[in-house]
Amino acid sequence: MNVKNYMVLTIPSKSQNEAFARVVAAAFASQLDPNIEELADIKTAVSEAVTNSIIHGYEDREGEITIKCRMDEYSVEIEIKDEGKGIEDVEQARQPLYTSKPELERSGMGFTVMETFMDEVEVYSEIDKGTVVLMKKKFASLAKEQGVSGNEG
Amino acid sequence: MDLTAKITGNILICRVKGDLDHHTAEEFRTFVDYNLENNPVKHLLLDLTNLSFIDSSGIGTLIGRYKKVSSVGGKVVVVNENKQVSRVFEVSGIYEIISSYSSISKAINDI
Numbered sequence: 001m002n003v004k005n006y007m008v009l010t011i012p013s014k015s016q017n018e019a020f021a022r023v024v025a026a027a028f029a030s031q032l033d034p035n036i037e038e039l040a041d042i043k044t045a046v047s048e049a050v051t052n053s054i055i056h057g058y059e060d061r062e063g064e065i066t067i068k069c070r071m072d073e074y075s076v077e078i079e080i081k082d083e084g085k086g087i088e089d090v091e092q093a094r095q096p097l098y099t100s101k102p103e104l105e106r107s108g109m110g111f112t113v114m115e116t117f118m119d120e121v122e123v124y125s126e127i128d129k130g131t132v133v134l135m136k137k138k139f140a141s142l143a144k145e146q147g148v149s150g151n152e153g
Numbered sequence: 154m155d156l157t158a159k160i161t162g163n164i165l166i167c168r169v170k171g172d173l174d175h176h177t178a179e180e181f182r183t184f185v186d187y188n189l190e191n192n193p194v195k196h197l198l199l200d201l202t203n204l205s206f207i208d209s210s211g212i213g214t215l216i217g218r219y220k221k222v223s224s225v226g227g228k229v230v231v232v233n234e235n236k237q238v239s240r241v242f243e244v245s246g247i248y249e250i251i252s253s254y255s256s257i258s259k260a261i262n263d264i
Contacts, residue, residue: 016176019176036236044237047174047206048208055175106209108209110209
């Protein structure tokens, strides 16, 4: 990635920061002038990852979540990192409808939403160390304008 | 989040304004359940005209309300959701259990 701009945001794992984090990420991405749907995709995916860190990473304690965003001409990379308890089985966690907290009315669709709305989602997790979610989105609307296919890796 | 409720026949009509995420889920759940339990209603109509955002945490609370309402034979319907909300509904499969309408009157007629 030929980085044109970047940002780093660190927030405590409070639920009121979910809206703040997704709005900041979308505001950063809006510099590229993607369409409204693409910006909504960013917002939704970031909301899912940050919420996972709060609910599952830190559970009942408070910790820090760091959000790093980078952009090139027509795509963004977003990394969401916590230092929480980690995910025991990442493959299982990514399954649609899987939730480790069925008692909490969780839909188990967080990773499915991220995977649907972003082009790439990578998850790195270590027990008692934390989790990093790295997501990439190529703005098809911009790639089209520049004559580049939006679906190429 | 801003929530208002009114009753039409045996339908609880709830207007939802703002974002429905993990942070606001508890407020939504408490408000809707209180109104379902303390009014002579069977069905739940959610007017989503002013719902600006939802994520999978919001979907979880909708599924919870669906289970509650359908357990007594009622229906849950939504009205006028925006494109972001509609995409999350599609991905999560919620349209399988909750029907969507373009207006409150159409929804009421169909319940």
